[in-house]
Amino acid sequence: MSLFLDIPETEEQIPDLKTDRGRLGWMSSVDHKQIGIMYLWLALFFFLVGGLEAMIIRAQLSVPNNDLISPEAYNQIFTMHGTTMIFLVLMPALIGLGTYLLPLMIGANEMAFPRLNAFSFWMTCLGGLLLYFSFFTGGAPAAGWFNYAPLSEQNYSSTLGVDYYTVGLILTGMGSIGAALNFVTTTLTLRSPQMKLTMLPLFVWMLFVNAFLILAAFPLLNAGLFMMLIDRQFDAHFFIPSSGGSAILWQHFFWSFGHPEVYILILPAFGIISEVIPVFSRKPIFGYTFVAASTVAIALLAFGVWIHHMFAVGMTNTVNGFFAASSMLIGIPTGIKVINWIGTMYRGSIRFTVAMMFCLSFLIDFTVGGLSGASFALVPIDWQLTDTYYVVAHIHYVFLGGTAFAIFAGTYYWFPKIAGRYLSEKWGKWHLFLFVIGFNLTFLLQHILGIIGMPRRIYTYPVLPGWGTLNMLSSIGAVFMFAGVAFFLWNLYTTLKRPRTATDNPWEAWTLEWATSSPPVLQNFDKLPPVHSRRPLWDLKHPENPDKKLN
Amino acid sequence: MKDKGKLLVLVLISSEAFFFIALIVAYVYYRNFTNATDTVSANLDALRSGIFTLLLIASSFTLLWGKKALAKNRWKTFKIAMGTTILLGLIFMVGQITEYIGLYNKQLTLKSDVFGSSFFTLTGFHGFM
Numbered sequence: 001m002s003l004f005l006d007i008p009e010t011e012e013q014i015p016d017l018k019t020d021r022g023r024l025g026w027m028s029s030v031d032h033k034q035i036g037i038m039y040l041w042l043a044l045f046f047f048l049v050g051g052l053e054a055m056i057i058r059a060q061l062s063v064p065n066n067d068l069i070s071p072e073a074y075n076q077i078f079t080m081h082g083t084t085m086i087f088l089v090l091m092p093a094l095i096g097l098g099t100y101l102l103p104l105m106i107g108a109n110e111m112a113f114p115r116l117n118a119f120s121f122w123m124t125c126l127g128g129l130l131l132y133f134s135f136f137t138g139g140a141p142a143a144g145w146f147n148y149a150p151l152s153e154q155n156y157s158s159t160l161g162v163d164y165y166t167v168g169l170i171l172t173g174m175g176s177i178g179a180a181l182n183f184v185t186t187t188l189t190l191r192s193p194q195m196k197l198t199m200l201p202l203f204v205w206m207l208f209v210n211a212f213l214i215l216a217a218f219p220l221l222n223a224g225l226f227m228m229l230i231d232r233q234f235d236a237h238f239f240i241p242s243s244g245g246s247a248i249l250w251q252h253f254f255w256s257f258g259h260p261e262v263y264i265l266i267l268p269a270f271g272i273i274s275e276v277i278p279v280f281s282r283k284p285i286f287g288y289t290f291v292a293a294s295t296v297a298i299a300l301l302a303f304g305v306w307i308h309h310m311f312a313v314g315m316t317n318t319v320n321g322f323f324a325a326s327s328m329l330i331g332i333p334t335g336i337k338v339i340n341w342i343g344t345m346y347r348g349s350i351r352f353t354v355a356m357m358f359c360l361s362f363l364i365d366f367t368v369g370g371l372s373g374a375s376f377a378l379v380p381i382d383w384q385l386t387d388t389y390y391v392v393a394h395i396h397y398v399f400l401g402g403t404a405f406a407i408f409a410g411t412y413y414w415f416p417k418i419a420g421r422y423l424s425e426k427w428g429k430w431h432l433f434l435f436v437i438g439f440n441l442t443f444l445l446q447h448i449l450g451i452i453g454m455p456r457r458i459y460t461y462p463v464l465p466g467w468g469t470l471n472m473l474s475s476i477g478a479v480f481m482f483a484g485v486a487f488f489l490w491n492l493y494t495t496l497k498r499p500r501t502a503t504d505n506p507w508e509a510w511t512l513e514w515a516t517s518s519p520p521v522l523q524n525f526d527k528l529p530p531v532h533s534r535r536p537l538w539d540l541k542h543p544e545n546p547d548k549k550l551n
Numbered sequence: 552m553k554d555k556g557k558l559l560v561l562v563l564i565s566s567e568a569f570f571f572i573a574l575i576v577a578y579v580y581y582r583n584f585t586n587a588t589d590t591v592s593a594n595l596d597a598l599r600s601g602i603f604t605l606l607l608i609a610s611s612f613t614l615l616w617g618k619k620a621l622a623k624n625r626w627k628t629f630k631i632a633m634g635t636t637i638l639l640g641l642i643f644m645v646g647q648i649t650e651y652i653g654l655y656n657k658q659l660t661l662k663s664d665v666f667g668s669s670f671f672t673l674t675g676f677h678g679f680m
Contacts, residue, residue, distance in 0.1 A: 428610035
């Protein structure tokens with residue numbers, strides 16, 4: 001048996017934007033690497049837009065009785081902030097990293113359905129543009145990111161904003177479903193022939209499990225959105241209580257999608273963390289099987305907990321009790337993962353790169369978010385704190401302190417592979433410290449604001465003891481984060497101007513994407529290293545001390 | 552599974568099922584968990600719709616027959632089978648359209664009440680997508 005399996009493919013670089021047909025080459029591309037990079041740019045663009053919206057919100061709330069912007073504009077901005085960050089930043093960023101890395105990590109040269117892949121990206125892009133087009137049609141949606149009926153119905157939201165919200169989200173939803181179809185089929189059919197399912201890198205495993213969540217959850221949202229659109233455009237009655245419909249039903253549809261969506265956004269983040277921590281601890285992941293199995297447990301539980309978003313609706317005690325218990329259960333597989341990551345670092349030889357430090361921030365802040373989440377599973381506490389700033393603090397601890405920190409970690413980790421250049425560690429540390437300190441300043445205090453009674457989505461507030469100070473500090477934290485992002489952009493800009501110097505495997509990592517050149521040529525692999533364990537490149541480099549053979 | 556096309560369609564259809572589950576859940580919810588009385592079901596002709604449904608199901612068998620003929624390069628059989636499939640599909644559509652016209656003549660419309668909304672949305676998505 002030869003050392004390498006030959007795959008007959010030609011070598012060609014990814015087209016340069018500056019060349020004659022470069023732009024056309026990108027727009028018409030079906031290459032998973034180019035599409036992945038476009039997803040990441042899309043996510044960065046909307047991250048800046050959504051971030052500026054957040055800055056406007058914090059500016060408005062920084063002092064009592066403020067009227068910096070009008071209440072109508074304020075409602076539009078917080079709605080667009082939430083919708084943008086979830087559907088146009090976190091989703092494309094995770095799907096983008098997945099699209100770029102999944103084929104590389106399993107030794108494939110392409111996605112199973114390259115054209116479907118391009119379709120998914122452009123649908124997501126179109127959905128985002130349509131959502132923002134609403135600003136030019138008389139007003140953006142203003143009913144919150146979960147768009148509760150009947151506020152979102154024609155009687156109470158008469159501009160076209162909510163219509164653009166429904167159409168935009170249906171399109172991005174179709175894009176996400178397309179991406180999920182590709183993740184499932186690619187993982188199952190295009191792996192290196194030697195790679196068994198039990199040998200998948202954890203990031204790929206989490207994307208794979210996650211794809212099933214996307215495939216089951218997004219159609220529920222799309223059905224609800226279509227009904228909403230038919231209500232608004234064709235005078236149907238689905239969610240209008242005054243004419244026989246049910247507003248609660250919208251909540252059921254939204255959250256039966258919305259809670260799996262929470263896991264859709266966190267599972268790939270877990271995957272990134274599970275790749276970065278072992279490499280920078282120079283130890284294989286502690287308890288691979290537990291990390292992989294607890295992912296499946298989370299995915300299965302994900303569909304049985306959505307009512308905990310609706311405890312205040314007034315369900316029976318039996319229903320509330322059941323969903324309180326199932327929501328508490330989710331803490332177990334999640335806790336297992338945190339223990340595994342800590343176990344991986346224990347006695348490891350840790351390298352404190354920016355990527356690794358983002359993982360450490362993730363571990364701490366995500367755990368805080370998980371604990372405040374568990375407090376919402378307790379029905380009486382939920383009744384007290386629902387729709388206060390405590391919820392705002394919680395959602396930001398899991399989405400920003402969790403998912404976004406993991407995406408930053410992944411960006412610093414895979415940037416040499418994607419761009420062929422190292423992001424500056426110096427600017428990276430400025431980014432890290434400003435962002436993490438600012439994040440905790442902004443959102444830790446919002447827990448207290450929530451407990452002392454500040455409702456979420458409030459336009460302004462009177463002079464009350466503590467409110468002004470806490471809100472001002474919270475806004476100052478936002479400025480810190482803003483500065484951190486500025487350093488990140490500067491880092492990206494200066495790095496991309498430098499020549500390509502990255503080696504194939506700068507971090508001494510072990511998964512297959514590091515066996516290609518940095519950046520990979522258009523055809524990823526012309527030959528694949530043998531795969532006998534979960535760390536093929538380790539085995540290649542240390543033939544005297546290989547991992548246990550799994551095939 | 553090594554046939555990626557088959558796998559894709561299998562997964563896509565499973566995903567589509569969730570879309571229709573949501574639409575069906577809406578109908579069940581209005582019927583069983585609200586005080587409203589179902590205005591549409593009393594006006595439906597189950598036997599007539601049943602026959603059209605059987606024709607629709609039959610079309611999937613003729614499609615399969617056509618596919619097998621194509622695999623064996625038997626063009627004449629393929630054309631007959633595909634023609635029958637399209638014809639059966641068209642008959643189903645005609646049945647659905649005449650049913651809709653009948654309901655609209657009885658003032659049962661998308662706008663009339665929540666059961667009208669639910670019925671036309673659910674069957675509409677099924678028939679025309």
